[in-house]
Amino acid sequence: MSLQNAQMQAKRIILDGEERLVLIPSPEMERMLLQKMMESTNAASQAPATPSPRSLQLTPMKMMAVAFLPREIFFQNSFTHELTPKLAVLFQTTANHRGHAAEVGCGGQLKYAPDGIRRYKASWHTSLQKLKFDFTRFRRLSALWELKTKLVVFDGWNLLHRFEIILTRKLSSAWSLKNSLSMFFTENGVFKTTLFGVKDGLPRSLSAHIGYGQLGLFCYRGATIVVTDEKEGKVQNRRNAYVTQSASLFPLAGVGRVGFKAWYNTSEWQSVGIGFSTDLPLSMLSISHQPRNTGRNAINTVSFLYTRKSHSIEIPIAAFASSQLQQVLLWLILPWACYRTARLAWRPFQRSRAATLNRQRRLKHQAEMDVARVRAMHEQKAVESMSLRNRLQEEKIGGLVIINAKYGVLNPRYPESLCAPISDAAAEAPQQLRWWQRWRMRLTALPKAPAANVAVRHTDENAVASSILLLDVTVPLQNFVRDSRLLLPAGSKSKLVGFTDPDPFTEEEKELKIVYWFQRRRHAVTLRDDEPVELPQRKHLVD
Structure with missing residues (x-):
């Protein structure tokens, strides 16, 4: 001291x-302090220089190797064997390598469907690390409701690990609502609700996952680029190209993912594609409650895709990581803007091409269509007397009376295909004249008709062209009425007596429009071709 x-x-x-x-x-x-400071300065000057941050940067070759080096590889192969019409067995092998851990396993599924109401499935998977076994039961409660229960008996070293209840409600022919509740013995449960549907053969869904300390929102949408195609005279409807868009948001975790994939079908069973996606931390957004300086960057990824039937290959490549929101938005908007611009420029050509194909098909098969229409008219003539007798009986009691019924293409997707094109000879004839001859023809030409007359003429022509795609089925429908009720099963109506498909060689959607009287009150309904018909109904009331 x-x-x-x-x-x-x-x-x-x-x-x-x-x-x-x-x-x-x-x-x-x-x-003494000054001497120690001088010694430390000399030692620092004699020590080898530390590499600068610039020298630690990767070379372009190393950067490419890091970008293309996969972090995870997953392989799965399976085949199904039908033991009986009601019993099937599926065998599968899997291999997964992630980081320094590798896992190889095998498993299978046993499916049993005793009838159209009940289905059962038992699946198992075993590897060196764990054993998993679960049992699933499906039961159709009604035409609209379906119940699914699943019990995970083994999951690793956990016994009776999870129990799921899934209830599905069919809202319409295209949309369904699915609610599921997952209960765990050792973890917190999760509630999931999903609204999903199919349009043009592509799924669309909107779902939410809610649990203790977790919240997830998901959106998925698919859209076709080319719908119709013609190949060596064979007409078929397939998706040549389509785009899928997906977005997911985890507000509590502070992470979101946005991306889209563009696919092209090279054949009936294989496709190639490219995808762009971004893993975006919510801290980069100004609306986030988290601090801006969290050190987390947005990862922008480009993926190369390939599918062949049920097999798929996806090669994701991390393009770059950025902490600037402007760069992230540019990465997402630029490919999407190019796609929308290309589609906007392609749409008129696509519509013109589809309209031309439809027109050519109708002209090529005009004789067959006329024969089918004449046959339907003869069938209507044969049942006309019975239909008239049925109509008089229904009018006396105020029952079901069919006023008007049309079957066919009510709303053409390509109405320009109904207009007869100008022949090539007529279009090229004025161009073959000299310029002074064309000028003289314009001077001596007859005065043009008033615009109102031209509009009326075009309207009449379009009405006549549209009537080719429609068939009056008032008589056969009235003949199907029994006890003031009209019941037709689901499926195409073109095979019924007095019916025929007025446009069978195109992909235009067929509909059935019915205007009828019931209890001396007017009703109207428009149904798709595959929908069942059940008349009368209160919701069809017009007056």
Whole structure:
């Protein structure tokens, strides 16, 4: 204590308006401190220089190797064996390598469907790390409701790990609502609700996952680019190209993912595609409650895709990581803007091509269509007397009376295909004349008809062209009425007596429009070709 007092001297001073206590070393102590500082400076100057951050940067070749080196590889192969019409067995092998861990396993499924109401499935999977076995039961409660229960008996070393209840409600022919509740013995449960449907053969869904400490929102949408195609005279409807868009958001975790994939079908069973996606931390957005400086960057990924039937290959490549929101938005918007611009420019050509194909098909098969229409008219003539008798009986009791019924293409997708094109000879004839001859023809031409007359003529022509795609089925429908009710099963109506498909060689959607009287009140309904018919109904009331 005395040595310290001899080497240090305490002094009280005022610094920045505050009173501070300062220790002042003695001359001997000051020389010792200066000597130590000089020794440390010399040692630092003689030490080897540390590599600069610039020298630690990867070369372009190393950057490409890091970008293309996969972080995870997953392989799965399976085949199904039908033991009986009601019993089937599926065998599968899997291999997964992620990081430094590798897993190889095998498993299978046993499916049994005793009838159209009940189905059962038992699946198992085994590997060196774990054993998993679960049992699933499906039961159709009604035409609209379906119940699914699933029990995970083994999952690793957990016994009776999870129990799921899934209830599906069919909202319409294209949309369904599915609610599921997952209960765990060792973890917190999760509730999931999903609204899903199919349009043009592509799925669309909107779902939410809610649990303790977790919340997830998901959206998926698919859209076709080319719908119709013609190949060596064979007409078929298939998706040549389509785009899928997906977005997921985890507000509590502060992470979101946005991306889209463009696919092209090279054949009936294989496709190639490319995808762009971004893993976006919500801290980059100004609306986030989290601090902006979290050190998390947005990962922008480009993926190369390939599918062949049920097999698929996806090669994701991390393009770059960015902490700037402008760069992330540019990465997402630029490919999407190019796609929308190309589709906008392609749409008129696509419509013109589809309309031309439809027109050519109708002209090529005009004789067959006329024969089918004449046959339907003869069938209507044969049942006309019975239909008239049925109509008079229904009118007496105020029952079901069909006023008007049309079957066919009510709303053409390509109405321009109904207009007869100008022949090539007529279009090229004026171009073959000299310029002064064309000028003289314009001077001596007859005066043009008024615009109103032209509009009326075009309207009449379009009405006549549209009537080719429609068939009056009032008589046969009235003949199907029994006890003031009309019941027709689901399926195409073109095979019924007095019916025929007025446009069978195109992909235009067929509909059935019925206007009828019931209890001397007017009703109207429009149904798709595959929908069942059940008349009368209160919701069809017009007056």
